[in-house]
Amino acid sequence: MRSSRAAWCSAGRPRGAQHKEYREYKAVKAHFRRAMRRCGEQFMTELDHKLEYDSVHDSVSFWWTVNLRKRGSGADIGGGINFDGNMYRSREEITEQWAKYFKDLYTPSSSPDFDSHWEYVVRQEVGGADLTNLRKVRLLHCLKAGESGETSLIITEQLHYRQRC
Template sequence: MSSSRAAWCSAGRPRGAQHKEYREYNAVKAHFRRAMRRCGEQFMTELEHKLEYDSVHDSVSFWRTVNLRKRGSGADIGGGINFDGNMYRSREEITEQWTKYFKDLYTPSSYPDFDSHWEYVVGQEVEQT
């Protein structure tokens, strides 16, 4: 895949089906994505069979596998989160930006369908907690 990408880049990154490098690079990318999808599906099928077998024959292995699979999404937020075009990386900055987002979301608006009664109800709930 890297050689077809290099060829596409050296050709000036042309776009459109009339360019040979573009067609080849897209074909290689599509093949790679299909292969990755097949591998993922195969892994999940094997895991499903393993869990099915272990649930009957080896409860220790079953629960070990289940507990390892349920531990979070594994998403890496180390790269940061983008708010309004600015990248925030620390937990404090990200929390502060989410706070601003939700404050803005529930701030009275000039829209005609703004529900001030609902704002009052939510405000009362927040004060009680």
């Protein structure tokens, strides 16, 4: 696989089935992945047979294998999140990227995927609602502690604590 990838890279990484290097690289890569999948399945089958045998004949080995598999490797393979091709791992970076995502999501766009009809429907429903922070706090003070928002026509899941200024 390494040599076919090197050949593909040296050819300038062409894309498409019309390029010989690309076809060869993809074929070798697919063959490699199939072989890896077969090896993984074979390993799991052998492990199942070993566990069956050990459960009857060697309980110490059985529990050692079970506990080893239960704990896993401890490797944190997915220890981050990918935004726009960049991997972010710290809590602050991830929070910042989610903030950017939602800001972009709720910003009108000239993209052909932007749903202007839905924007119109929401604007008609909401109207010129002016919910300043002071007004929100006053509305929260009107509610009893723990009261569901639906009974007061305020849409919230449930208010456990009232917010004080």
